[in-house]
Amino acid sequence: MFLAWKEITFNKSRYALIIGVLVLVSYLVYFLTGQAYGLSQDNRTSIDKWSADAIVLSDEANSTINMSMVESDAIAAIEGADEVAKLGQIPVVMTSQADTDEEERITATVFGIEADSFIAPNIIEGQTFTDDFEVVADISLQEEFDLQIGDQLPLSIIDETITIVGFTDNAKFNVAPVLYTNLATFQALRSLANPNAPDIVSAFVVRAENPDKITLTDDNLALYPIAEFINNLPGYSAQVLTFSFMIIFLIIIASIVIGIFMYVLTVQKIDIFGVMKAQGIPTSFIGMSVVGQTFILATLGSGIGLGLTLASAYVLPSAVPFAVNYEYFAIITGLTIGFALIGSLFSVRVIAKINPLQAIG
Template identity: 45%
Template structure:
């Protein structure tokens, strides 16, 4: 480690270039991980807050709640804890701001409604609770909302915790409010039944219905898999780029120092010792580059607007930091193999 650190100090420019590249790679990697986590959260945030085990929808609905419609009596009281979910897409406006949202019709004291942060729960028709993401977009308690597809007016009476569903903000109302807006949904009909029951898979259902595990349901949300696969591919590619860049830089530097390694071997330094020097150098520069990249990511994250769907996970950042350092060490193996082949006599000339 002593020899490795001293060489870094004596060749600041060369090693600074490698560290600079690593900083940019790690910075982009951490930002992408935050973006991936933020997009995942946008899709499933509200669903996670249900704490549900499964959801019952029509078999022919392609696992989409809004395309599902069935008589709630077909489910009856099959499960220990269940509640109907009636859903309709709406475009809302308070006169200043316009937003695409989802309107959920729910029963009183439904576990579908997250915790309140401001105002009160709806107590009559046309009153709604909005999730707090709408508050950040210029909506406030008391706003009268006009709808593009209905003459009904909705009034915001409270805000709940953020509860986005498939990247859309959510409004919660009673069932009769939703039925006024979406005439295809009546008292007896529902889009879905959300279930809290560990034994849900053991219960029999009507032939036209299916119960889906909540995780599987989330994975089949429109765009969910495509977003995750794309971002995960980019992250994996960055790891490979990191290993390649480190490998190339160190390999070139090793070739430049062939005669030096020959002299060291002639003086009795073993291949194992020289390999440890290279690994130590790689570890130091990878650690410095990763830590600076992580610091820049945290600073950037604190300045990003709420509109950017980014959410950092401490565990993910730690794992990615460790993997980045390990991948960098793997990249240095090319140099170690080159050192092993150095013939002291030929290198000295």
């Protein structure tokens, strides 16, 4: 390791170039990971807040809550559950008056719930809703659109205005901020699509100590584990798979890049290694120096790239779906360094084949 570090400090410009390339590649990997994780969280944070085990939808909805409509009294058909909460879900478009006096349209998702149910949101500012068309909004609406408690926002689908009375955190569904309100408000919004069935909800959210014992006595209902429900959210699985493959390939590319750099440097130093072997320095010592040098370069490149990513997280606007997951970052760092060390073994193989007499000439 001493020899590896001495060479790096002696040839600063050469190794600074290698580290620079690794920093850029690792920064891209970490940043994409943060975006992928942030985007996936924006699809599901409101669901995770439920701490639920399953969800009941209409049988014909194909596990999609947007297409689900069930009668409210169908809750009696759910047996074996510890807690069941009614949930109405519908997308809405609101109009906000910006500082420039220009109207700005905001897309959100309304969750109609009972205020005392277990899926009611935590309040970080203001209070919970107590009347029709009062909502508790995700805090992102305050951060992105400067909405405040008491703001009244006209709805596009109905001649009514909602009033923000409180804010909660981590409440997004399909990337849209969630507005929590009572079931009566949801019924008023939903009745536009189905005026003949006013007492309709979208789903029943279920908690159970043993979800396998939950049974449904109504054939028009279907039970889905929460994990399956999340995976079936529109676009969720495709986003996760796409970003996962991109990140894996970038890690492999970064490892190949550092492996090629080390191989080229090893070939350039064949004469030097030949002299070292002629002086009696064992191949294992020289090989370990190359591996140690690879470890130093990969660690520095990954560390600086990670530091830049964490710094970027503090300056990114709230509209950018970015979230830090230290566990993922640690795994990526370990994989990058591990693959880079594996790649350095090709250079060790070259060193082992060096004939001191031929190298000296």
